[in-house]
Amino acid sequence: MYDFSADMTDCAAAVETALGGRLSAARLSGPGPAPERLVAAMRHGSLEGGKRLRPLLVRQAAAIFNIPAASSLDAGLAVEMIHCYSLIHDDLPAMDNDDLRRGRPTVHRAYDDATAILAGDALLTHAFELLADPQCHPDAAVRIALVTELTRGAGGGGMVGGQMRDIEGEKGNLSAADIATMQAMKTGALIRASVRMGALLGGADARALSALTAYAEAAGRAFQLADDILDVTATAATLGKAAGKDAALGKQTLVATLGIEAARQHLADTVNTALSALRTFGPRADGLRATARYFASREH
Amino acid sequence: MYDFSADMTDCAAAVETALGGRLSAARLSGPGPAPERLVAAMRHGSLEGGKRLRPLLVRQAAAIFNIPAASSLDAGLAVEMIHCYSLIHDDLPAMDNDDLRRGRPTVHRAYDDATAILAGDALLTHAFELLADPQCHPDAAVRIALVTELTRGAGGGGMVGGQMRDIEGEKGNLSAADIATMQAMKTGALIRASVRMGALLGGADARALSALTAYAEAAGRAFQLADDILDVTATAATLGKAAGKDAALGKQTLVATLGIEAARQHLADTVNTALSALRTFGPRADGLRATARYFASREH
Numbered sequence: 001m002y003d004f005s006a007d008m009t010d011c012a013a014a015v016e017t018a019l020g021g022r023l024s025a026a027r028l029s030g031p032g033p034a035p036e037r038l039v040a041a042m043r044h045g046s047l048e049g050g051k052r053l054r055p056l057l058v059r060q061a062a063a064i065f066n067i068p069a070a071s072s073l074d075a076g077l078a079v080e081m082i083h084c085y086s087l088i089h090d091d092l093p094a095m096d097n098d099d100l101r102r103g104r105p106t107v108h109r110a111y112d113d114a115t116a117i118l119a120g121d122a123l124l125t126h127a128f129e130l131l132a133d134p135q136c137h138p139d140a141a142v143r144i145a146l147v148t149e150l151t152r153g154a155g156g157g158g159m160v161g162g163q164m165r166d167i168e169g170e171k172g173n174l175s176a177a178d179i180a181t182m183q184a185m186k187t188g189a190l191i192r193a194s195v196r197m198g199a200l201l202g203g204a205d206a207r208a209l210s211a212l213t214a215y216a217e218a219a220g221r222a223f224q225l226a227d228d229i230l231d232v233t234a235t236a237a238t239l240g241k242a243a244g245k246d247a248a249l250g251k252q253t254l255v256a257t258l259g260i261e262a263a264r265q266h267l268a269d270t271v272n273t274a275l276s277a278l279r280t281f282g283p284r285a286d287g288l289r290a291t292a293r294y295f296a297s298r299e300h
Numbered sequence: 301m302y303d304f305s306a307d308m309t310d311c312a313a314a315v316e317t318a319l320g321g322r323l324s325a326a327r328l329s330g331p332g333p334a335p336e337r338l339v340a341a342m343r344h345g346s347l348e349g350g351k352r353l354r355p356l357l358v359r360q361a362a363a364i365f366n367i368p369a370a371s372s373l374d375a376g377l378a379v380e381m382i383h384c385y386s387l388i389h390d391d392l393p394a395m396d397n398d399d400l401r402r403g404r405p406t407v408h409r410a411y412d413d414a415t416a417i418l419a420g421d422a423l424l425t426h427a428f429e430l431l432a433d434p435q436c437h438p439d440a441a442v443r444i445a446l447v448t449e450l451t452r453g454a455g456g457g458g459m460v461g462g463q464m465r466d467i468e469g470e471k472g473n474l475s476a477a478d479i480a481t482m483q484a485m486k487t488g489a490l491i492r493a494s495v496r497m498g499a500l501l502g503g504a505d506a507r508a509l510s511a512l513t514a515y516a517e518a519a520g521r522a523f524q525l526a527d528d529i530l531d532v533t534a535t536a537a538t539l540g541k542a543a544g545k546d547a548a549l550g551k552q553t554l555v556a557t558l559g560i561e562a563a564r565q566h567l568a569d570t571v572n573t574a575l576s577a578l579r580t581f582g583p584r585a586d587g588l589r590a591t592a593r594y595f596a597s598r599e600h
């Protein structure tokens with residue numbers, strides 16, 4: 001019987017331990033020793049953080065193909081390093097100008113803007129070093145496929161492009177279709193890459209990869225919809241950050257466009273779409289099923 | 301008879317054409333289309349720029365192993381994209397706060413700080429996409445070796461770590477050894493990676509790779525020494541930018557530490573070290589020989 005809570009806790013602990021070991025001057029290899037201040041800023045921006053949902057998705061997708069959790073960890077770490085770098089850069093004064101993240105000073109507040117820019121750049125770079133290491137997967141062709149997948153999820157047609165669209169959207173009105181594209185890139189692309197990287201580790205055939213991509217795209221939409229609904233309905237106390245922030249920033253969300261009831265119905269439909277995409281996989285996909293339901297039900 | 305000037309001109313033209321084609325919304329692949337503003341900023345920060353010395357080094361090192369220029373171009377583009385992203389981020393107000401680069405507004409002046417951060421992030425990400433593409437090299441194991449090499453040159457133990465050390469060095473006194481380490485990382489690491497990536501494309505054995513690494517490390521030191529000497533001796537007119545800027549910024553250089561005459565002698569010795577490392581290679585290494593001499597003789 002699959003235990004979502006145990007899987008999530010175990011994954012988060014594994015990520016924390018592995019990232020903590022990896023982010024050290026001794027292991028960030030290159031012609032010289034990585035400076036302590038840079039390493040400290042990289043650690044500040046990536047340790048003690050979050051639910052590690054993206055490594056969980058890598059692990060759960062790989063589990064469908066009987067890949068043990070330990071064998072999908074490095075690919076999960078690489079996605080998490082990309083996620084963490086993006087938060088460090090997004091928090092900068094030039095972007096969202098946030099002082100706090102998860103109750104702690106953001107990297108540029110704990111250090112300075114230059115150090116935060118460089119720490120983000122280094123996390124982004126070393127994510128690919130991790131994927132290229134034979135420890136990630138014995139087959140170089142699989143490792144290369146992971147690199148390609150992550151660049152597409154993280155790059156100009158993915159996460160970074162979505163961030164750019166989000167900034168542009170603050171200035172003008174976006175249609176519902178524009179908002180959907182922006183969100184599919186900004187948060188959806190890395191969720192999609194996580195699931196597909198798990199599938200690639202497992203040697204998924206084209207049909208399985210296609211089904212898992214459909215799952216990931218729907219799950220990503222559900223994640224974002226739930227986030228937008230929470231921003232409108234939650235109090236600051238349950239959210240742990242200022243509620244109503246999107247509206248205050250003039251950010252365009254589907255909730256603002258559709259209204260709250262239609263958005264809730266759309267969320268339920270989207271979770272069903274994600275679950276339908278998994279119907280051929282049997283109980284080994286229970287992890288991904290639980291995560292899709294979790295995305296829709298989370299309270300913060 | 302090897303013609304350095306023709307090789308450099310041809311390489312720069314090939315880089316310009318290929319980067320121009322690659323940096324388009326249609327070719328920055330991902331789940332969504334890359335936004336035009338992001339693509340335009342990426343192009344602004346990487347086209348019409350510079351001598352393309354790093355792709356030239358990739359090409360010249362690969363030429364030792366009879367690899368045609370067209371077959372080493374993509375690896376060269378990847379290094380150049382890393383170099384260009386680093387300039388975009390270094391120019392930001394939080395770092396060097398430069399308004400002009402090569403007589404044109406820097407990316408954050410032509411667009412804004414947020415767009416410059418994202419354009420740099422995207423160039424960094426897509427550099428690895430280029431290396432992972434089968435068009436770069438047919439063998440996945442070679443492509444993975446290129447990814448590893450570039451992450452080490454560009455990451456916390458390489459370029460980004462050197463940039464961090466340089467910023468820290470502005471605040472205090474560095475020893476000659478500290479300066480050498482900083483420079484070996486900040487500019488040397490990517491020069492080293494360029495040469496080694498050319499060697500990896502050529503299937504260099506351990507002995508050849510070791511000799512070419514020795515060449516690259518000496519060439520990188522020569523490049524930096526010449527730069528430091530120029531900063532002291534050149535007029536603003538020949539340099540095309542403010543002379544004496546390092547001293548004004550309190551930047552530590554070996555010229556300040558050693559004095560100008562000792563620095564010139566050290567430069568001549570360093571070029572000889574680079575040339576000695578190539579002695580087993582015969583005329584096919586004339587490209588790398590010419591580049592080492594060029595590094596020491598350049599006037600701007």
